[in-house]
Amino acid sequence: MKRKLRIFSLFTVLLSVFLLSACRKNTRNVYQEVKRSNEITWGVKADTRLFGLMSIKTGKIEGFEVDLANALTKEMLGKDAKANFVQTTAKTKIPLLKNGNIDAVLAAMTITPERKKQIDFSEPYFYAGxxxxxxxxxxxxxxxxxxxxxxxxxxxxxxxxxxxxxxxxxxxxxxxxxxxxxxxxxxxxxxxxxxxxxxxxxxxxxxxxxxxxGGTYTNEPYGIAVNKGQKQMKNAINRALNKLKKDGTYNALVKKWFSGIPGFNIKEAEGEK
Missing domain, CATH: 3.40.190.10 (Periplasmic binding protein-like II)
Incomplete structure (x- = not known):
């Protein structure tokens, strides 16, 4: 009888820990966490030229989205803030975000109704098609x-x-x-x-x-993904993105990576028709 009680007690403790952990996960406020730590962990691509590609020379991921993530981090948290980068793939980016391994995804991710069932998106930052x-x-x-x-x-x-x-x-x-x-x-x-x-x-x-x-014959804009319910984080990203667009930083980054490519329309990529 005592053995059964001990097993039951152990089960109760484990269940409580699991429920508390799940509760903390569900009530996690990513924006408040990044403000306290003064750093943001971004999920990015490391295999796509211009957007995010691992440099053989530097051993770092380089590209438009990496530069944009750095600029967003400084705008959201201050000039001394740090941007961390985690390589993601099509299969891993949503699980890494849902599990809390990364704070946001900036990885050529098209905004789709199906994805919006699992995660939330910022305003478009690249009008792909x-x-x-x-x-x-x-x-x-x-x-x-x-x-x-x-x-x-x-x-x-x-x-x-x-x-x-x-x-x-x-x-x-x-x-x-x-x-x-x-x-x-x-x-x-x-x-x-x-x-x-x-x-x-x-x-x-x-x-x-x-x-x-021919420009783009479909409309498939890319957005920055955050986990469901992280409204503060999404709003902070949108504010920072709009600020970077207004002060010219965003346009400078687009030109840095995409200017001079035959037939590529920079204004279209920025959302201008």
């Missing part, structure tokens, strides 16, 4: 020009369905990754490669003789 990458001497000017031609895309992406929607008479060849799709473009297997304009811009910076055309 699918575009076309073609050879410099191409006669293709927009997605409709793909009718009767061949587009190159990556399997499982929305680009495949979108090409068929906007250019129903186009043929679409699908590849496992962007490297394979671009190799096919160079080999002449298709007349255009399609995916998000920012990703295509990264490819264009490494490969002379290619340009983006």
């Amino acid at each position: 699918q575009s076309l990458l073609v050879k410099e001497d191409s006669t293709i000017k927009n997605v409709q020009d793909l009718n009767g031609k061949t587009a190159l895309a990556v399997k499982g992406t929305t680009a495949v369905a979108n090409v068929k929607k906007f250019a129903p008479k186009a043929k679409v060849l699908e590849f496992d990754d962007y490297g394979q799709a671009f190799t096919a473009l160079k080999a002449g297997q298709g007349q255009a490669m399609t995916t998000d304009n920012g990703l295509l811009a990264g490819i264009a910076t490494e490969n002379k003789g290619y340009k983006l055309v």
Whole structure:
């Protein structure tokens, strides 16, 4: 009997600890925590040129989103505040955010209704959309020009369905990754490669003789993600983002990373039509 009571008591203690832990997790105020620590941990990409890429020279992640995260951190917490960076992938960024391993995600994350069921988003900071990458001497000017031609895309992406929607008479060849799709473009297997304009811009910076055309034919803006219920954190990010846009810091960062890319529209990326 005593043994059963001890087991029951142990179970009760463990249950209490679990419930208290869950309660603390649910009532966590990320904004107040980052204010106290004077640092923010951002989830970023480390494999995407222009947005976030691990530098072989410095051993650090560099890119537009890293620079923006640093600027947001200073604006939110002060000039002595520290920005920490954790590499994320498509599969890990939401779990890391939900588990409290990171405070916010700034990683080329499209705002979608499905994602908004799990997390909250800031206002858009990059107005992404699918575009076309073609050879410099191409006669293709927009997605409709793909009718009767061949587009190159990556399997499982929305680009495949979108090409068929906007250019129903186009043929679409699908590849496992962007490297394979671009190799096919160079080999002449298709007349255009399609995916998000920012990703295509990264490819264009490494490969002379290619340009983006037609602007964006879909609307898929990127937002900064915070966990559900973190209204103070989201509002603080929005205030800081708007301040950086007003004082010119945001525009300077966009130009730093995206200016000079053939066919890339900086004003469109900033949300101006």
